[in-house]
Amino acid sequence: MDVAAALDHLAPRLSPTATKALNARRLSGGASLETWAFELDDGTPLILRRRPAGAAMRETALPLTSEAALIRAAGAAGAPTADVVRVCDGADALGEAYVMRRLEGETLGRRIVRDEAFASVRPGLARRCGEVLARIHAVPTADLPPLAASDALGELARYETIYRQLDAPRPILEAAFRWLEAVAPSPPERPVLVHGDFRNGNLMVHPDQGLVGVLDWELAHLGDPAEDLGWICVNSWRFGEWRRPVGGFGDYADLLAGYGAAVSLERLRFWQALGSLKWGVMCLMMYQSFATGQDRSIERAMIGRRTSEAEIDLVKLMETA
């Protein structure tokens, strides 16, 4: 059964007034994870996330059942998320999958930082991001599905191992590893639920309502709350608006004021720098799939040339350290 037929079959269980699914269309081109948009015949707009049977799972990615459970837990804690309507089982014939409501808004970072349509919500967005992260970090961790745990030194070691395997002679990355290792904060007293990819690009922003949804939970783990606060400040997600450190739309002070709890700017900036370092290594990793012949697309070759983007950001951070 193909996806459209399976959704049709599932429609009555997604909404009591629906009899069939309409306009099923694939959105993302992810290799292992598919995202589909569709509607029900009663007008309900929905999203399907699925991992087809046999698709390879990224080492760090969560099972989709865990992803759905985290979205529900974050929603219950007051974070804006899409309602999960159904976690699929074998009878649904969709493989590992769940269905959630489709939110209305914009995720393209470039538009969020620049378009006139978002001018009225931009000034409050950094503070709102801080408030939302505080909600996510307050999710009780005892009832969550199994999650990996990490801290600053652990993340550094993980990425340095990857970097060594890539055999790329990059002195800026070498220096950044040694610098960050020397200044790494001790693990937090209480590890929290970390979203893991909280940045401009994974936030659904509505022109009037502001931040209406936090997307893409597949890298969630337990760790240091400053990791999420730092990641959204990495210059690569500011879309050219480098003077506004929070996602290209706000200031550190607004983010931290919205967050409320005591996280120092210094700790945030450590994780921001580690974020740039991780992004640099990720660019090299993605290039590697071209070099090994796994993916010979020009996109994969070119991403290696974005490593220098992370490098110039790291130099700036080291100069001002």
Next chain:
Amino acid sequence: MISHPTAAELAEALAAFEAEPAAPGDARHVFLTRVADNARAILAREAEQSARLEAEAAQRLTALVGAQGDAATLNARLCQALRDSAIAPLDPALLSHLRETAIAQIAIDQPGYSGLAALLDR
């Protein structure tokens, strides 16, 4: 000296893309066409700038690691010295070299990247 990818690898990926039959209106193809345009621009800038930038890098590296050689060899020595903590990561002479290195590389890879403006603003 620039690797990951080298100019030769980029040219190869570009030729492969150009040889692919295009489905008109295909969103993926439209996206890759933009990527290909960027690749051509990188290759043109690299052809024009890399010899000079490499000579300048070799000069700076000679002073920094105290040895003679081509830029690639000296760069590898610098990486090893950093790994061994023989040079401290925030050493001013090192940072000055890394700054020039980053500016030279972004001038080829992505001259419009905002991190360049941020670095020059001090």
